[in-house]
Amino acid sequence: MQKKLAWFLQHMRREWQIYVLLAPTIIWFILFLYKPMYGLQIAFKDYSIFRGIAGSPWVGFEHFQTLFESDTFVRALKNTVIISALSMMFGFPMPIILALMFNEILNQTYKKTAQTLVYLPHFISTVIIAGIVVTAFSPSAGIVNTIIGWFGIEPIYFLTKPEWFRPIFIGSGIWQEAGFSSIVFLAAIAGVNPSLYESAVVDGASRWQMMWKITLPSIMPTIIIMLIIRIGNILEIGFELVILLYQPATYQTADVINTFIYRQGLQGGQYDVAAAAGLFNAVVAFVLVMTANTISRRVSRTSLW
């Protein structure tokens, strides 16, 4: 014991600078990410601002019961899963296809220019995206209604129609992120062993065949990693865009867990119920990402950690 202490003191005397460098990061994580975890207990309490987090009385699982008896929450949960699954179905293959296509472009200037253009929307604020969507889909002025007008279709007020919310939301998500997400796959393609292509050329393989038989299988590990991340985040929807685009008329298809939490908690002041919804969200997400990783490790020996 004495020896260990002496060793520790000597270590600290010699290496204290490292701990000084580490301290701000750890303090920040405790203050802004771990302290809120302590605050999560209000999900099991009848929280009042005056009594504070520690002083509010316990109520057990009452808030969770309230949540699952509430149609709004169940609807939000359903919408979250549906929107997420749909955007995964349509959005996940896009960057992979784009990366494969970029890889087949021989003219470097053309490739660079096209990449510059498709990466750009990633750097644009959600508010701007929403502004563009609102303008483009506006019933009187919007380009979309102008175009469908050429075919004799009456203007549609898209953003008030529940059936249009999901296509518009998912479409703008693909428009914004498909290009930039392809970078990860392009980096993986850059790492493919060139000798594979050389021997394929000797065997007379066409470019199409090489893309299918060499490039795609070679980047499979990256695809699996990205898929795991995506599945783990199935409850994470770009809810900022939802908040900007939805309105009471479209809640039935648009309201997701995070927008529900925002309305109940931050706008409605029902912090405890909203925190319970958030906790439910976080626990399910945690289990999902862990499970996905375990499965992936078994199946392909590819895992995140």
Added chain:
Amino acid sequence: MAKMNLYSRGDKLFVIANMVLIGIFALSTLYPFIYIAAVSFSSGFAATAGKVILTPVDLTLAAYERVLSEPEFWRSYLNTFIYTIGGTLMSLIIIIPGAYALSRPQLIGRRFWNLVVAFTMWFNAGMIPFFLNMRDLGLMDSYFGLIIGFACNAFNIILLRNFFESIPASFEEAARMDGANEFQVLWKVFVPLSKPAIATVTLFCIVARWNGFFWAMVLLQDESKIPLQVYLRQIIATLSDDEEFASTLLTAPYSVETVTAAIIVCSIIPVLIIYPFVQKYFNKGILLGGVKE
């Protein structure tokens, strides 16, 4: 791949079809921006009547005159710069030393400290506890609160830590021989060698700050502190609901659409200016460093 010769007619057809498809995709990515720019320079009447498709109709600067004459617009523009520059500097000041310390083999409890950071990627307390915490810390409605509250995240730290770990020990040996302490080794050896990784993290911070709106909207009450994105949201929300404004449109040379479009253009311009400078860092595979943990 690019150096390879074309093999057959089938290959040629494939390459050309591919180029055309990519071209179409790239242009359709670009189109909404062109459309918005065209609307912003069109007259309110033309925009409302849905006449704008590709180029401005009845070219006018009326929407810009309206936007640029609002002091609130300039105030929020300035605020966005404060949050972006202040927030990015704060992030770098915390993240670079932290990532360096976490990459050092002699750090006691290194696995534990790394887990403390990484765990937050998998489990998050969520919106409400974070909000209540910010309120308890007295960080509501202040520049400092918004800057410090979002200074770190696990992804950036891990990305940078992995890069530091990949630097061979031989690089720091000369500095150690000269009696350099940890601060000097970090500043004179690791930081210069890690420029691409630091540039990537800086870029992520700038983009997140420039675009961030949700927490600014939630945490800031004082109108004079809101950033451009929150201002834009308010304009979109109030203009489209405001009956009075709508009725003035019959005579005004601008409309809800042209004013919104003009603010969008003003907000995108700084992004377009710095975009070419940072773009060269994208393709280096550094992004993967963070993903692979």
